Amino acid sequence: MQYGISILLSGISLGGQYALIAIGYTMVYGILRLINFAHGDVFMAAGLIMVYLSASLPIGAAVPLMILLTVLLGFVIERAAYKPLRSAPRMSVMISAIGVSYLLQNLATYITGGLPQMYPNLPVLSDQITIAGTSTKMVTVITPFLVVALVIALTQLINHTKIGMAMRAASRDFETAQLMGIKINNVISFTFVIGSLLAAVGSALYFTNYPSIVPLSGSLPGLRAFVAAVFGGIGSIPGAVVGAFLIGLSETVIKSSDWSVFSDAFTFALLIIILVVKPTGLFGEKSTDKV
Amino acid sequence: MLQEKKSKRGTWIALGCVAALLILVMVLENTMQPTSMLFTVLKKGAVYALVAASLNLLNGFTGLFSLGQAGFMLLGAYTYAILTIPSADRESVYYLYGGSAVNFSLPELFGGGTLGLILGVLAALILAGCVAAVVAWLIGLPVLRLKSDYLAIATLGFAEIIRAIFQWDALGPVTNGANALKNFPTFSSFNIENANGEVVFRLSTFVPFLLAAVCIGIMVLLINSTYGRAFKAIREDEVAAEAMGISLAKHKRMAFCISSFFAGVGGGMFAMFANQAQAKTFTTSMTYEILLIVVIGGIGSISGSCIASFLYVAASEWWLRFLDTETYIGAFKVPFLRTGFRMVVFSIIIMVVVLFFRRGLMGDRELGDVARSLGRRLSGKGKKKEAVK
Amino acid sequence: MKRVFALALTLVMVLSLAACGGSSDTPADDGGASESGDPVVRIGVFEPATGDSGPGGKQEMLGMQYANRETPTVDIGGTTYTVELVYADNGSTTDKAPTAAAELVSKDVSLVLGSYGSSVAMAGGPVFDEAGLAAIGVTCTNPQITAGNDYYFRICFLDNFQAQVLVNFAKDKFSAQKAYCLGELGNEYDQGLIAFFEQNFDGEVIKDSFPTNTSDFSTYLTKAVAEDVDVIFCPVSIAYATQIVKLAASMDLDIPLLGSDTLDSNMVLEAAQGSNVQLYVSTFYQEGGSPEFDDGIKAWLNEDSTAMTNNGGNDTIAAVTAMGYDAYYVALEALKAAGSTDPGAVKAALPGVTYDGVSGSIAFDEQGDAIRDTAYIKTADTANNAWALETVQTVE
Secondary structure, three states, X not given: OHHHHHHHHHHHHHHHHHHHHXXXXXXXXXXXXXXXXXXXXXXXXXXXXXXXXXXXXXXXXXXXXXXXXXXXXXXXXXXXXXHHHOOOOHHHHHHHHHHHHHHHHHHHXXXXXXXXXXXXXXXXXXXXXXXXXXXXXXXXXXXXXXHHHHHHXXXXXXXXXXXXXXXXXXXXXXXXXXXXXXXXXXXXXXXXXXXXXXXXXXXXXXXXXXXXXXXXXXXXXXHHHHHHHHHHOOOOHHHHHHHHHHHHHHHHHHHHOXXXXXXXXXXXXXXXXXXXXXXXXXXXXXXXXXX | OHHHHHHHHHHHHHHHHHHHHHHHHHHHHHHOOOOOHHHHHHXXXXXXXXXXXXXXXXXXXXXXXXXXXXXXXXXXXXXXXXXXXXXXXXHHXXXXXXXXXXXXXXXXXXXXXXXXXXXXXXXXXXXXXXXXXXXXXXXXXXXXXXXXXXXXXXXXXHHHHHHHHXXXXXXXXXXXXXXXXXXXXXXXXXXXXXXXXXXXXXXXXXXXXXXXXXXXXXXXXXXXXXXXXXXHHHHHOHHHHHHOOXXXXXXXXXXXXXXXXXXXXXXXXXXXXXXXXXXXXXXXHHHHHHHHHHHHHOOOOHHHHHHHHHHHHHHHHOHHHHHHOOOEEXXXXXXXXXXXHHHHHHHHHHHHHHHHOOOOOOOOOOHHHHHHHHHHHHHOHHHHHHHHX | OHHHHHHHXXXXXXXXXXXXXXXXXXXXXHOOOOOOOOOEEEEXXXXXXXXXXXXXXXXXXXXXXXXXXXXXXXXXXXXXEEEEEEEEEOOOOOOOHHHHHHHHHHOOOOEEEOOOOHHHHHHHHHHHHHXXXXXXXXXXXXXXXXXXXXXXXXXXXXXHHHHHHHHHHHHHHHOOOEEEEEEEOOOHHXXXXXXHHHHHOOOEEEEEEEOOOOOOOHHHHHHHHHHOOOEEEOOOOHHHHHHHHHHHHHHOOOOOEEEOHHHOXXXXXHHHOOOOOOEEEEEOOOOOOOHHHHHHHHHHHXXXXXXXXXXXXXOOOOHHHHHHHHHHHHHHHHHHHHOOOOHHHHHHHHHHOOEEEOOEEEOEOOOOOEOOOEEEEEEEEOOOOEEEEEEEEEOO
């Protein structure tokens, strides 16, 4: 029983953290039709920024600054690596994303000297609590609520503000939106800003649970979050969140079974089955090819 | 008529160039110091050239965006290794599982000795390709219906699943679990030795070049055949291609299987280069590396992939290595130089290529086209002709 | 124009490829006189500086660097040579290892030290074997490294020995009946040790493997708790070990954790700091074994900030550092015994080399493995952030 609860708890909290990353993937894909492979590494970079900031600043100042810097990083990446390729074929942009991911990882290796960095303890989040006889960190409990709150805020933003409307228009039809006077570059930058912001929040939650950061820390959560986004139907925010929780839960359940060797493989198998049965994911919109 | 004659001459020139290159490699290998880094780079470059060309066949010529190349290389590497480890060494290689479930070795089946080695290695490499192709066929049944990005992710997923299966403990007697397979014939086994075991004639760089050249040659022939034209038609416009009577499913599956076949052969050769086969090596980042090579060389240019793979390997493994060591010029310490700086510089170079040389080194042209247009430009005739056109 | 440019670029690069190839075989033959005027002998350092074994590799290199500072010259055949360490980063991965090994071979080193991590040593081994260059494994404990490779030697104990030691310890100290083993999926070192542990352990063993780059270990530890095991055996690399130990600390885990030599690192120790984690590791060296070495290297670490960072930010001495230190001196002994810097002569002399190092006396058996019958078991003194010697285990 206790075992089951602790599995469930860690599954839900992991799912929530994946959800925050998955939203970043899904929003960028919705507008640019680009798999932003560097997103997982932005998440890792947010963790490293926090490590270095907290070494010299009090936590209260470090957290907002970390979020700010991560947002800036996301913005700069978009402007430097994706904007020049706007008219290029989709594959070039995707490869540029792989290049950015490669660069961020190598840069992290260089700066940390390849040594694992320890994430600082954040007040409240790191506190231990006991639920139904299972000891866990506060962050486990906070994560799902925070995720739900952020998602509601985000859907409000998208459905009820001007920039939100512009984003929806851009994701529906890129060129027409441009013709309607929407400043497409601003919309895209804004998308990246939101994606990086959520990744920064996600990294604070994630690394509080798993405090050691190495240059490759972002790749696995990034990949899983991406799978979650595809699973839920890429381009759809509720889909990404539901997908992330499902992936997080199934991952922890598999790991606790005798088949833990296949925890990654199972995630992908699930993805392939979904893609084959319903190629646009759970909540994805149907697209038709125009000749 | 004229066209045909011209292309025939082009073929002969190309063949001549390849033969000259092979001879050059053989001569270099036997005249220069064998420990030089050059040969390591050439070996790895040849292997990567083959794999990059196979990926290019899929991504560049058929327009199928696959990220599963490392998975097919893994299949090839394991097939090759499992079939060629000498029976006597099996006990020690599979030490955790008390010997191997596969108790024969192809080179020995072919009678051992030099002939057995050549035939056995060739057969094992071909089988390595076949295994990869068969698995590709199976995977292709569901995933080839998917469109661009989804296909990329599904193939990436399959590569990861294949890797997990090969690391599975229960298959240990065949795959050796997490442990590396080793002691199989490598490129160095082809060096000719005299009775005292001293190397008299080196072929360890020549062999991968020859294998890669033959495989890439077959791919080029394929691309220039009707099948190749069908692939290109699919790349340009699927709907239009279908309307013209090209069977999409058949041609996509064919391209996928052929590409995987050569990736499998490349995987076997990679095992020969690395002296061991271990599932851990064939990760997604390996696929990304190969993809970057294809992009740097130019999507849709086989010769571009070949040149880029040598440049890529040489730059990452050799030329930039000095960036990793702290250097003093007199008493002045050169800033930034320490472990990891090499890869930072390298990734910046890659970003520059991706952003500013979008079409890669060659675009979608082959070396022959470039040479021809260069020749025309130099002789000045080309311009007039173009003007007339 | 662009095409012409691209072609020109290609030509330049191909030419420089050839030029580099041509020039790379010249530098070593002249013996490369050093600043002091002595001829130079090069020792290759084949270690990971990046990747998940990077921290361990760096600590091992510290031992060599310190030894090199202490004894920068060696008398070979009546001439005094300056020793130069030549580094090649094998990146902790088996696909980078052969090229890193080839890089050392091309730099004309007399012999090679390394590596930390068994997989890379196995991947690089055949390259050294082919080039006729002897390599001394420092802390690569997998039996497969020296088996079938005449040119690989090693100065540490082997995994089957280490697993036996830990099994005995688990039985003696905790009378363990049920053990939980956790290792990285596809890592030869982890899986080999776990397999040997399982072979020697006469009780129930539950095995799990986590994929590379995992950072969520809570499921595994909860599983161990739920299964009510007596010990947890996790022979993983430092990057994972710190996370597992830190998690165990925050969970207030009361099951003892057993670790292999990789866990003997101050980074792991720091992760356990101030908690109730019971952490036991088997290792090569216990601080205090040679006070002279301890004091010397601590003084150096405190003076050199880069070295301090590479050691994980404090001056606790890792066993791998002591092993790196011993390996350097074994290399010097081999050079002296060979009476020449020629790799062939060094290789011929190595089997006969004996040396009394800080980690014990070193001699090689016919396989090229060190003859060792003792291992230290240390426990983390979490209150004082130090290692305490638990026991010295011997296996017949």
